Structure formats: C-alpha cells, structure tokens
Amino acid sequence: MRIVLPGDKIAENPVRMENAIVENGKTYATVIGMFDESKGAFIPLESVWYPRQGDFVVGIVENSKNNVHTVQLDSPFRGLILPPPRPRFGGRGRDDRFGGRPQREEREEILHVGDVVSSFVKDVKREADQIILILERPRRLFGGRLVEVRPSKVPRIIGKSSTMLKQLEDGTKCTILVGLNGIVWIKGENVPLAQKAITKIQEEAHVSGLTERISELLAGGNGGR
C-alpha cells in the first residue's frame, strides 16, 4: 500500500478504474488515495460522490410541484421523486376510484418541503441541460439529526458487511441511515455519542485498528486518544 496523489502513475498499461484516467496508454490517479500494487486496487482517501443506479441516499425535500418532489442531496445533481405510475385503466381493478393510486392531496400530505427522506437512485438521467437523479422508494424520516460526512468515508462508516454500522447502532442505541451522498441520519438514545463516533471514523479512516478504538469510545473510554 502506498499513498498516491493526483497525476501519479498507477499502471503502465491502460486500466479502466474509478478515480483514474488513461493518458498515452498509461493509467494515472486523479485523486489522493491508497494504491495496493499486488491487488491493483485503488482506494480513494478523498473523493466526490458519483451517483449510480441503486445507491441509497438521504436528502431533504426542497420543492414540491405537481406531485413531483425535488430532493437536495448535497451534490451538484438534484434528485426527483416522481408520482407512482398511473395504473392502466381497468387493470386488476386498481383504478383511481379504488384507491390504487394515491390522490394528489393524499400524496402531498406524505412529503412536504423540508422533510428528510431516504431513497434509492433508480436512474441517472441526462436532461437537456443537467443531470437528474430519479429516486424511488422514498421513505420519510421523522425527527432525528442529519450529519454531513465525506462521501469517501462512507464505506468505512458502514464497514465490511456493515459491521461498523451495527457496532455504532448497538453502542448508541440509535438508528443510523448512511446515504452514499454523504448525509447520515441519526435518531435514538445517544445521538451525540453516535455523532462523535462518526466524526472519529472520518478523521481516522485511514489508520488501522479503528474498530477497536470505536468500540472503546462507545464503551465509555476515550478511544485511545
């Protein structure tokens, strides 16, 4: 493992890799990160969130018009929550008249401007002059606290098969939702402790033995520092 900086060569041959570019048949890093020569893996230490299909995100409803909600995701791209598709007339009797599709008034009650929602990216669309993220399965989040984190640290907050997240949730008795866009929603008993732990993970993401230090912090110790 070595630290590479933007412009450093990471391969002599052209390799398609995230956070890297190919120039004159060679591959160069574009962000600061750790490069593992043996595996050929490049882990960014700082990066920007690139939306992908299926990404879990947390955002704030910014605008609501004609049953379409715009969601602020702390990213250059905006999220859109569209109304559910209108069922075909007569299809299995799920017609408007039978409550198959929520009426406008009803839906507007579900999401308001300023509400916090969690959602999944269904599609990354290129509209005439901008990139828009179509979101699906929105869920309104009541109460709680939002914390901004660096998108490059999100994998560390979640941990391998969400071990870190489980540890955080158990240690603080909180529900924690980590959006890949870098917004974390926390609600539960010991929110300040969860926040403290998340800040610590962010600051020490690149230092090994983090799990132990976090468990110490959650147990009431000072986490080694």
Added chain:
Amino acid sequence: MIMGGGKDKPELIVNGKRTDGREFGELRPIKIQAGILKNAEGSAYLEWGNNKVLAAVYGPKEAQPKHIADPNRAIIKCRYQMAPFSSLEEHSRSGPNRRAIEISKVTKEVFENVILLDNFPGSEIDIFVEVLQSDGGTRAAGITAAAVAVASSGIPMRDIPYAVSAGKAGDEILLDLNKIEDNYSDADMPVAIAPRNSDILLLQMDGALTKEQVQRAADLVIKAGETITKLQRDALEARYK
C-alpha cells in the same frame, strides 16, 4: 513610494548575491499545510518567504445563477483577493480591483486545464485565494496553494500544478522574485506548470527577455518545480501519516 523604473532604482545584485542574500536560482523558504479549514471541501495554507496565502475549494455544487451553468462540464469560479492589510500599499477595501480580476482569471484558467470538469456537467467549483501578507509573487503562491487545496478536496485532477516566477536583473536571470525585485527588475515572468508532462498552464511576462533568456528562465522554473512539487506532496501526505 514610487514603484518601477526611475532614477532611484536600487541595486538588485550586490557582490553576486540578491538583496535578500539568495543565489540567482534559489527559492525562498516555502511551508505548506493542507486541509486546515473545516468547512471547505479542500484547503491549504502556504508561506512562501514573506507571502502568506490561504486557499479554499468548495464544490462541485449546482451552478448558480443557473444561466452560467455549462451543460457539458463544470465551471470554475475563482476569486483571488489581497487582504487590505496584506501590503504596504492600499489594497481595495471594497471588491476586487483590475489586478485581482486578472489574477482570478489566470488562476481559473490554470485549473480549467487540470481538473476533470467533464465529470460534473452543470455544476460549479469555487476556488478562493486570500493573500494575507504579500511580498511579490503572490499569484504564483496563490496557484501553488490552490493546487494543494484542490488535491485535498478529492475533486479529480490530472496533475498538481505549481507556479513560480522568474525574471531578469542586469544580465542575470533570477528565480522567484520578491517585491523589490518584482518592482525594479527588467523583466518578470510568472509560469505555472503541470509537472508530469511539464505542460505550461500560465505564462505571463512583464518587461522584455530574449528568446535565450526565456529558455534560461524556463529551465530555472522547471528545476525549482521539483522542490515545490515535493513540498506540495509532503503537505498532502502529512494528513494521512
């Protein structure tokens, strides 16, 4: 104090040394610190001789106002500003002056060539360069600091550029002019370079140099680049040690 030319021109070279005791091709001491502002996506503080510069990077975020957005790539907004207390002379207390607008523009153009703008259509990246104390060569110092700030932010870039100035006093080519040399030298040439391929990103010249002198100045700049690049890299790596 009247600057530039005139009869009272001071001696810039005394006994083969410069006014501050440096050799002709010697840089001033440089100190760089990365990631010092918590609210910025990326930031850097740089001390270059008596220059003190703070750089901060925000974004990519939605371009505002909407009509300036480019549907194909991100746009860069850059603001270079000298603090009112940064030098002996007056520095605008309200808004940027002609000089600040020019330096903002050339700094922006340096970064347009290294940041991968195509990755963020319709968005904007803000770069702020604040000069807290100045002693000549602040545009070079600003670009060098801003490069570290962008690299520490995680915004993808092709290379980490650096900038330094070269100039001429008498028959000698000098590297990294300070304020006195800048004001009274025969020529002053700030250069910004992307070190990987030695691509020139900025080349300005005040005064006159012959073709051969420009070549000598460029050689000095590229040689100094090795030192500056190393300091930039050390500052970035120090955050993860």
